[in-house]
Amino acid sequence: MGSRKITALLKFGVVFMFLFVFRVEAGYWSVTMNKSPIKALVGEDVTIPCYIDGHPTPLKLQKVAVIWTLKLPNTTEYTVYISEGSNHTASRHSSRMAESDLINGNASLYIPQVQISDDGEYSCSVTVTPYQRSAATILQVSVKPQVTLSSPEISVSSQCEKTVTCEVTKFYPESVKIRWERYSDSEGSSGQTLLDENTCLTEPVKNDDGTYNVTSVLPVRPLSLHENGDVYSCRVTHRSLENDLSLNVTLTVLRDEPSYIPVYLLDNKITIVTVFTFCFVFVLWTFIRKGSQRGAAKISQRGLGEDTQQDESPQLIIFTQCDNLVHNAKSAIYCDILKLCPRQTEVTVYMKRMNDPEKQLLCSWDSPLGIGYVRYDCCNDQRLTSSKKNPETYTSDNYRINVEMVPFLAEVFPDIYKCSFTVYLTPDREKENGAELIVEVTHPTQTTPISAKYPLAIN
Template sequence: MTSQSCQRGPESAHVNYKGPCHTAVCRHSSSLLGCNLEPPNKHGGQSKPVPSSAVGSSWVTGLLRMLLLLLWYMPVAGGLEVKTEERQMVFLHDNVTVLCKIPGSPCLDITTVGIIWSRKKEWNESETSVYQFYGSHREAIRPGANVSLLGLERGDASLLLPRIELSEAGEYRCKLVVTPQKAEGTTRLDVVASPAMKLFVKPATERNGEEQHVICKLDGFYPEAFDVKWGKSTLNDPHFQAITEGIVTGPTVRNDDGTFSVTSSLALRPALEDHGNTFFCVVSHKSLLDSKRLSVMLPEKRPVEIYFTIVGPCVLLALVLALVIVYCLWRWSSGRVRQENKDFYAAEMLSS
């Protein structure tokens, strides 16, 4: 392996590279390219003679641009390779880097490099341009799209996309020319959104027949496919016990931003021993590396609740029985008094 030097202006950078190192002498400027290949500007309102070397440099730049454009339409030449990822999964609104690199650590003169990034939409086969760079031309068709020119000098043509949207999923193609060679690679970009999850107990009401409901809500997820499972554990058996009855999972609802929401509920008619049990909602989704489990404990009945649910009915029954007994005694007592009165009047009439 030999050490070669790429001269950029007054500085030299030495890198190890298996292959040709395109050299160029260029002066530093504040431009994005870092090299000024245009004729000298006018200073102080007076024009200075343009050296023939500058005119030649401008002519060479135009010729290189024409050559780079011509290479886009030629068959892919051998000798140059780019490394891309077959598939990348990224999260909604993240800043994303779509990889495209030349293996090794090349040292490139970017005046001989051209790159075009394009995207094939999911729902059709047409390709749209995302970013272009060749010669002194640099254009971001997708707002914010960028390729670092410092990285490009080291063979890194990766595409930077700030705040990715769901609509930007698809197949991205990286076409790279290092004159006179050409290579390309593709990456499938999947944009996903993780669900925001909430689990809570909805108290029983007369309307729902004194049932309690455990509610599991998912919001803001993409893609639409998901899976929800229910289970419980008790004080006597802390292991997960699957629940398959009393479950109602509603239809998914599309949000304004293209993500989805859904609600799943578990209906309970808890006996006294069910209070204090823990219930689980287990969610599976493409955006989650593993299933996520949420848990909630069914509140234990407080002493007042126990009084009204157990002692209360007993007291009420006792009161009813007491009233029945009092009524019966009253009827018996009233009947006895009336009979005594009849006997008294009958005795009076006989004596008279």
């Protein structure tokens, strides 16, 4: 009985070996490679695994051929390495395979000091005469970005806006994510706030070595002194980084200086300058008030439904630039129009380049219809007493310069309004350096628009 079992086992073993050899000879073996991408930084040495599974070893080299090919991200494909028996041809400099490993079914390729040009999909094609098998995997070659901020600190008055620039340079591949976050302990704030909606991101620029540069610009305009000490963070996400890179800038909010009533104190006594200033303001206010009353009387005689030309005339255009103009970076220029009743007011912004014979229209703003037609002293209309009324954004399409205009209306004194607006520019140094920004204000009290020019100096 025991001899029968031994005989049966021997027969089963012979059949199994026959079937195994048949499967191998018939090509029932495979090539396996990494399913997940292989990650490496430029300059590192990399081995791309490729194994021959299911074939008995040692292999006879004269029956084995291995071809390594690389498909680049732009779909271009070329041969990297060829092994035929004892003959080896390396198209990629210094790449190699070990014959001792190949005999044992290891067809891995060694690539020293990988470069951006090595990034792509690698295919390992193995022939064990007469059968061929292949597999593929991805090698991701990356370069870590370098991140710099324009300044670790920024000081801004609540009347101004400055920009913070986050430069991300020398990275590969091109895909990168830049986020701006604000961390605040100020009153009414709750920790972290995302600021992506207000940022300006340039198009990636490719360097000669294949890496990329990109710049993100964040406008910072504090609303109150409570924002003093807030921290703005530029956070960068890239496939070369295990964790995000972030750099911080701390905000210092400067106390606003009085714009229209300068008060100078010396030895706790009001100086002559202060007395003169208050007298001047009082006389100006009295004059405007009397003019408003006379205008109101005329309107009462003519009826409320009639239009009037007795509005106060705009008197002065003041430009303020709180930050330097930088090539291809979003910057802000502020313009104040003083002593203005905004009814039927049109503000137009032009630019005149040095070599252009005529100025070119960039953007314009009209006061909303209906404002000021209820009564003569329209500047007392409560719809206009907020610091921000109906902000609108205009963009120039035909002059090839990124321009935005956001108007504000604010009451300075009773019956005296100031129209302020911000012009956001993303200038080109070659085209706009030395150009003039021209602002014109059209008002019913003026036969011709009042205007002012602002020369652009771009770094």
